Amino acid sequence: MRTVSGAEAAGVALPVARVAVDVPLPHLDRPFDYRVPPELDDAAQPGTRVSVRFAGKERSGFVLERVATTDHHGALVPIRRVVSNLPVLTPEIAALCRAVADRYAGTLMDVVRLAVPPRHATTEKAVLEAAAPDRTGMTAAHIPGTAWDDYVGGPAYVRRLAAGESPRAVWSPLPRHEADAPDRLAAIAEAAAATLTSGRGVLVVAPAARDVEELTEALKAALPGEPVVALQADHGPSRRYRAFLQVLTGRARVVVGTRAAAFAPVRRLGLIVCWDDGDDVLAEPRSPYPHAREVLTLRAAQEQAGVLLASWARSVESALLVASGWAHSVAASRATVRERAPRVEAPGDVDLAREGPAAGARIPRPAWELVRKALEHGPVLVQVPRAGYLPVVACQRCREPARCRECHGPLQLAGRGGVPTCRWCGRPDRTWACPTCRGTELRARRVGSARTAEELGRAFPKVPVVLSGARADHGVVREVDDRPRVVVATPGAEPVARGGYQGALLLDAAAVSGRQELDAEPEALRRWMAAAALVRPASAGGRVMLLGDPAPVPAQALVRWDPAGFAERELAQRQELRLPPASRMAAVRGTSRAVAGLLRHLELPDGGEVLGPVPWSQDEVQALVRSDLAQGARLTRALAVAAAVRSAHKEPDPVRIQVDPPEL
Template sequence: MSAAGEQEGLFEAPAPAAPAPEAPAGDPGRTTAARDRALRTTAGFDVVEELPVASVRLVGVLPHLDRPFEYAVTPETAAAGPGMRVRVRFSGRDTEGIVLARLAEPTTDRALAPLRRLVSEDVVVPPAMMRVCEDVAARCAGTVGDVLRLALPPRHARAEKADRAAAQKEAETAGPAPDDDGSTGTPPAAVSAPRPGDRYAGLAALLGRAGDPTGPVPRATLTLDAADPWTAVAADALSDLAPEAGALVIAPDQRDVARLGRVLTERGIAHEVLAGTEGPEKRYRTFRRILRGSVRIVLGNRSAAFAPVQDLALVICVDSSDDLLEEPRAPYPHVRTVLQCRSREERCALLFLAASDSVPLRALTESGYLARLDPRPAPVTTVRPHIVAMDQYLRDREGPSGRSRLPQEAMRVIRRGLDHGPVLVQVPRSGYVPAIACTFCGTRAQCPRCAAPLSITGRGGHLHCRVCGRREDGYRCPECDRTQVRAMVIGSTRTAEELSRAFPEVTLLVSGGAHGALEDAEVPEDAIVVTTPGAEPSPPGRFAAALLLDADAMLGRAAFDADVEAIRRWRNAIALVRSAEEHGEVLVVGTATLPAVRDLVAHRSGAFLDRVLQDRRELDLPPFSRVAEIVGDKEACRAFLETTELPDGTEVFGPVDLEGPDAAGRARAVVRLDPHRSRELADALRAGVAARSARKSRGSLRVRLDPPDVF
């Protein structure tokens, strides 16, 4: 039984009943009478003799009703067992539920309603997956019913019927495959050639312990060198698994899933893709194939985090800091949280792959939860491109043009790159909220109370904090003690037009935004690709050069993690460029003295992230605090804070009125607590939401734990 279940009393065992007297021989009526006295039902249906009670968890019910309910098992639903879908009558309408257990006697004295229908005899939620859902709900202050709705795709009857027929046909024609020798299907040449995954010494040890039911569960984070494609390292790890072991790979974008799928197909590794973009019929057929174990390796994005892989031994999460891995539906779990729960409950190895280290993973590494897998030493020119920042020397050498957005050095990098292949130009995504910074040194203005970025209302308005509501009239820069501030405005909309005038004979392509994402195969050998972060294509031969424009603007977002996020996006772009040994080069156009830019130029330096962790520890920012956000109607938000019994020591910021055209009458509050008491905060918020649901309080309200954009 999970800790969440123990705390909330969801699975309390009934008091042991006295054994019923045995019926005399030839008097079966006495046993039936004893059963009838123990089991009270509503009228109009029969009940099975063996285990006549089903404990059912309902899907998507109100928060105060998020607990198991008991129903009587009819002869028509006699096959219902743990993990199967059923339909029951609840609150006057048919509701979907999952059977938790079959019982001999009820734990309540109320009359039981019948199971109306057994939807399918498929065990769609095994016991381990039910424990995962309970754990995720407890961590995110949500309901198990909502988590089940995220974990289960809608049933499709035609897809189920077709897959049953396919499974029966496979069973009838089953036989040893021609190349079924227990190998993974990796070509001999791929085994003998040096592999990127072999450069990371601890990876082999992690894979050797993956799926071991005894001993500690291996969990690690691996920050890749730019020259090592994540698809190759992930494929190396999957090919080294035991043939009977299952694996799950979660990537942020569907294009990333397709890239890994192509690599696995080239290596002859069988796999299945479970994607949220597929239609309901195709998705459910894929879900059933995974459920019955027809394939051992599953790829997918956020929606595949709950995929029911049999004999799951390894879970790989790619670029866990990508915002696409944040679930937008209640209870808003991050994929990282779901996979951690699966690793705990199913004892499967957990591996985080990324081109850049992240604050949450570094904190988990320092706490001992994750091991850090570093590559073997190698010459810098072989593992990354030549990276240069537009420093003071380069600017002074060019004169006035060195201060422009596209200096002459950037043009030279593009020309040199076009001699060898395509060139990538990354510009910040449009729509960033301008941050406020010192006019002299460029330090971002932060609230002295909660460390959130300060904002300005209108032209010439006052500085204020959008988190705690503090008005800052006497702001002074903590670095240079000056009082003048400015808004950091982004002007990147004309990049493509400017480059087309400078290089009229070169093919110019735009990826991202209204233009849509550019496919990898659509990049010609002599082209300039202007892209926004996350929309970069990955051509087979990689880019010959890359230009990272508007670095100061990327760092100037109104978010407390703007610098870490900027480095992540830059490193993802750098990972698409050839190594310096292959004439690959990268130019960063921005203030070269900024710590984030210096960290980008340095090779595998942890100084910047160490400083970020130290600053967050001193300011009580995540991950060194547990933070929750309450957003909703102003009166509902205020009443929730007044009626919810938060743990002692909880800091409350707000509620503060939201800004924007659609924010009229809405407010936002932030609560913060020590991370060692995170379960107390989650339980308190969960109880508050349930109490509000039971009272049928008016107004909309949303509660999120650890939202990424809280500060």
């Protein structure tokens, strides 16, 4: 370590800038020292974007800190230019990015790219030149403490936020559909107002754009005069960067956004809210694949902020936080649950036996009766797991799944009398013939939302049928009125009914709960409860029927409306089997030579083990690396070191490392 002085320092007090250079190689995941020229002394501050010379090329980077010493023995290369003198990477977010990179065995710059949106020069100039709003005397609106009264520990949680404390809660809200009654949006707004009263900021993260819009509207209505910023990647470069700058400069203390908003630079962060934390949309599909819930919990510990993880169905990861004592459960009493939840039925084979041969129908007679009676009083929701008409078809004669002759993808029918079309490559096959028995007729293996809507329209010809889904002709419908109608929707696209639905059918339950995936049952319960929460309470005649041979454990959890109990049972099973989140696990995927090379460099922590490799695809294999939670940080560090060694040795073929893989 030497002190930079004399001609090299050129009168600059802190002449060394430690820069995170944007290079993709894991073995270069560290700051590099550069000399700060006198003309850039004022501009090259920590957090600013700079351009530097690295390995003979000009690359972008961020100044992490300014110091007087360096461990580089030669002359330091100077910073070429400062792209913008606005510090966009705050010290808190830089530390968070480092923690997330370490948690997921990634590199710092991979995470920084997720945290800091690309610069939009025109927008930056306009925002900085605009006068900042006068916040003198601005206080949060007072919201009466009613929304949390039905939950044990709820009022105390809000009081602690208002007092400047940082409580952590996992909350199981209940549906409420009466006019002007408090609901989950009012409860979140009340917690936000309490936090603002203590002089701190609020960050709310939700999985989908419609959730962000709903939460933003509720917070704006509940917090008049308080700027509420929506931060979403699909808003476009200019709008997204403008929202980011409003938060960065302190012009907005309340932020609502999708997963990338977990890194929003909220000043004096006091409350972090994550809605529906079990939704896999919150998992980033780009390296190092962090989940927003984990980012937010890391951030809460780092910045000493309060936490509210809320969802209709409790995730197993949230149950672990409660079991470990990191967070406390906030839920209603059983009496309140019975009062607020709809009546849920999951008829089994014994219940349907009296129907005779019709018991095996996709929609049996009791379900038709439920729809008919419910339509006398209001709308009915029908949830279908798959979009389309007949998304999966098979040979009528031998039941062999129908596949494309070009790419071997599954065939589907887009409508009555339609031509079989590949779901992967889109090629039509007008002369399809089964390669096994040479049959030419097709049968449905899965029925989609469009076909279901067609069947219901024929059964109730005088009732309007609404189709909602990302692939439907009219897209996602946000809201319907309280008049009788049938709404057919895919999971996540269910419209809100004014006053709540009178009834609901949850079809093809085995298509979700019977999948060969670790999270199949928790995901099934999450989807079912999200739909059932839109139905009126049992006291108002609200009924839900779960059909299609559901897995018994999540089905009973839905009938009892007991998401916490289900999550605790699931967690106990995973602890016994050493499965995530009760253990730390990573998937290593690539060619057999590349995976073998990384495992050769991997130094496992005590108790760590390697499962596999096993074939994953035509050209790839996958190995699972596992350790106890106590050794989780050492495992991810070992994976990062192994990746860095491969990178330094320039070993061929890439390897994908994914901690907490969604598929096992």
